[in-house]
Amino acid sequence: MSTVFEPTLSAAWARLDAVDAEVYARTRNHLGAGATGLGPYLTHGLLSSADVLASVASRQPLQVQDKLVFELGWRAYYRHVWAHRGAGIGVSLHAGPLPDEAYRRALPEDLRQGRTGVPVVDQAVRALYETGYLHNHARLWLASHVVHQCKVHWRVGADWLYGHLLDGDLASNFMSWQWVAGTGSHKPYVFNAENVARFAPEAWHSPGTLLDTDYETLDRRARDPAWRAPQAPPGVAPGLSEPPLCSHPPEALGFTAPQPDLVAGREVWLVHPWQLGTLPADLPADAVVVGVAVADFHRQHPWSERRWHFVGQRLAELAALRWFGSAAELAHALGGARRVRCVADPHLVPWLPEEAAGVEWAPAPSVFLTVARRCDSFSAWWKQAVPARGSVQDTLLQSG
Ligand SMILES: Cc1cc2nc3c(=O)[nH]c(=O)nc-3n(C[C@H](O)[C@H](O)[C@H](O)COP(=O)(O)OP(=O)(O)OC[C@H]3O[C@@H](n4cnc5c(N)ncnc54)[C@H](O)[C@@H]3O)c2cc1C
CATH class of the missing domain: 3.40.50 (Rossmann fold)
Structure with a gap:
């Protein structure tokens, strides 16, 4: 997938024409594979979710339970939460593994400059600065590292990432960070070097780093206020210059x-x-x-x-x-x-x-039904927002 995003309708539709929902479902979690790169176009309204579903469904059978529909559902669900909670999505929805005060209010310089020495983190920061795009898995890894290894408050990371992304969306961004942090989910999201090796290209692999351990250790660190990833000393490795916001x-x-x-x-x-x-x-x-x-x-x-x-x-x-x-x-x-x-x-x-x-x-176009009462889980929202099972043409595109 190209990470060059031209701000034109023709570029948006060319990207959409290349989407294959079946390949997406199989490879979405792999960097460099199935993600669509539609984020900047959806966020800025060059395309709508209805455009995406109608276009894909005109080329191949598409069911409401297909992965692509589901992911567009997450986007809509986060907006549903935003509509109900307003600015409340910008503060912790509930207690996470540690109180808010346990987290730092600034990103460490080595992370900001992409010179932590942990390849998955440094590659993600580089990709973010160079393209304005990060694959979902890379966002998860970066956010998890910021919050649980560096003990930086999720909101600090969210504001920084939002500024650099081409598709920064306050609902998806804040809510995803809260999901990683454990303030919008039941547990902290942690990942290890093995997980990176499975889903990312070799340059991202991080054997022998602090991530090369088991999930119990990572979870324990996330709950330990005294744990902080050691910072790389200044000047040891050349750093990236962060594009100004x-x-x-x-x-x-x-x-x-x-x-x-x-x-x-x-x-x-x-x-x-x-x-x-x-x-x-x-x-x-x-x-x-x-x-x-x-x-x-x-x-x-x-x-x-x-x-x-x-x-x-x-x-x-x-x-x-x-x-x-x-x-x-x-x-x-x-x-x-x-x-x-x-x-x-x-x-x-x-x-x-x-x-x-x-x-x-x-009103902005939507393919999902508006759910009047606030749902605190995606599944509760999905049951009401998606009118029936079946093909996308017979359900969402009829009722949207
Ligand atoms: C820490 C973190 C921060 C994020 N910040 C943003 C953000 O600011 N703006 C944003 O649009 N998304 C955000 N996401 C969600 C998701 O990572 C991006 O929507 C996706 O990576 C965009 O790339 P894509 O279009 O290639 O995705 P694809 O996987 O090709 O998905 C197609 C579309 O489905 C929607 N979608 C897919 N996954 C998700 C998801 N998990 N949550 C919500 N919508 C999803 C998006 O509209 C996306 O463009 C964030 C996720 C994390 C973990």
Whole structure:
């Protein structure tokens, strides 16, 4: 799978055309094999889950219990939890193996620079910085190492990973870290060198390191507040330079401050970083399309330049006007428009509430049924979100 992600619809669809659900189910856990690489396109709305399922189902039989459907279900489930818990997903859902205070609030420098001497960790950090993409298994290993071996709080790791990923999604990211940490699951997720050797290429193998041990030892370490992976001393191995995380878009992307005059009395269609698909077919000819990014959000959740470029390039294709401003500035500018419409996304909605900005939110497309009551387990949610067993065409794509 290529780890170069072009921010175009044609690149998104080319990747989707290559997905084989049967191969995916067999090889998904292996690095360099079955993963689809659709993450950046799904996160930024160039593709929807419905696009993925409809495309795959048009080429091969696809059942609701197939692995690919299930994984898209996890994405939707985490968003369900976010919808119910709001900012609560950013703090530990329940106690983990150790109290929150037992964990450090900064990543060790050797890890940040990919020079721990543990190949699986250093390779993961390198891949993250060089591509903005990590395979799910690599994310699990890296997160587990950060939390249980380095004793760094999961939220610190989550914020760092989120910033560097092209597909950083607050729900999937925070909830996955909590699952690894044991604050959103019943036990800490640990892994050993043997597991890496099974699923990763040779350069990642880590024999003779602190991971070359049995699961009982790893679990004991995760529960021991005194255990910390020894840090590599500075200067021993050359380190990677971490790409900077930016709370505002690079100048070259052409964002300006919000300009109320340009939308006063007009109908506006907002596009934003999480909805970079096509514009609605029924958009009135005189509607103004405005791309927006909210400064308040990015102060809390900065992005790598790579991600800004991924988003900014596609946004420029969709909208001649692109605004970067505080939620208050955006609300003020949009307040003078005749009508403002937009597709909803939980990364954006809290910053531009309807009463302040007058935005009419259209629901984002979903193939899973909306589950009104909060489910604290994926299986409870799945039972309600998936209407029936059978082929995807007869169930999810009918009812979505
Ligand atoms: C610590 C950690 C952090 C993560 N952070 C994010 C994140 O910020 N954004 C994000 O989208 N996913 C995140 N994931 C979930 C998962 O790793 C990625 O969705 C997946 O690796 C993206 O690559 P892909 O498209 O090649 O995946 P594929 O395996 O090809 O899966 C196809 C799609 O299914 C969905 N999916 C697959 N696995 C999961 C999963 N475990 N949880 C939720 N959705 C899934 C994604 O939308 C993905 O694009 C994280 C997982 C871990 C362990």
